Amino acid sequence: MDRNTKRLAVAAAVLILVLAGCEDEDGAHAEPTTDSAATARAERANAAMAATTFHATGTSTAVSNATVETWYDPAQGLHSVVKRNFAVIGRIICRDGVSAMSRSLTSDNPALADDYIVSRLPGGCAQLFTIPLSVQAPLTSDGSGAVNGVRADAVKAVTEQETAVFRIAAEGRPYILRQESTRGHLTSHTEYGEFGRPVTIPPLPPK
Known part of the structure; x- marks a missing residue:
């Protein structure tokens, strides 16, 4: 991932956490703990999410005191x-792996909402919400429970900067139902639903 692409994903952090590398006190990467069951669960969830439409609502650890609403269609x-405060302060639009993010989301200046940072995402638009599969953010199982009455298994990714828990449907298709994140004193959550329903994605803004 190039530097501008990584900055886009980290700074926006609107749908998921693009987790940074775990480092020990000497600055070297920490030895990852492998949980093959959690990794397999995440891979199934990523495939299911990338193949369906959905609508998501929540908050973000990257944009304080804000709400985030997202629509996705693989096509x-x-x-x-x-x-x-109910006013739009920025957007992310992604089509064919090209993502345009309002500069206001990195500067916290609403006047820049229509000024976009454009970058190509190597993992396509799904990179903005799928569970990161990286040795720098090893995945572990985190128990089970229910989300809105649906049985769900949890997968956790932890680094020095952030902790993210993804609650994945344990019945039916393995969609991500909820994401809960913590970065320092900031917390966020996103709920996913309306799977398979039609959505309309606007075009990329003019260059």
Whole structure:
């Protein structure tokens, strides 16, 4: 991933956490703990999410005091709208792996909402919400429970910077139903639903 692409994914952090590398006190990467069951569960969830339409609502650890609403269609792309006090302060639009993010989401200046940072995502638009599969953020199982009445198994990814828990449907298709994240004193959550329903994704903004 190039530097601009990584900055886009980390700074926006609207749908998922693109988790940074775990490092020990000497600055070397920590030895990852492998949980093959958690990794397999995450891979199934990623495949299912990338292949369906959905609508998601929640918050973000990267944009304070804001709400995030997202729509995705594998044939069209992704659209996220970020609001604060009910006013739109920025967007992310992704089509064919090209993502345009409002500069306001990195500068916290709403006047830059229509000024976009454009970058190509190597993993396509699904990179913005799928569970990161990286030795720098090893996955572990985190128990089970229910999300809105649906049985769900949890997968956790932890680094020095952030902890993210993804609750994956344990019955039916293995969709991500909820994501809960913690970065320092900040917390966020996102709930996913309306799987398979039609959505409309706007075009990328003019260059």
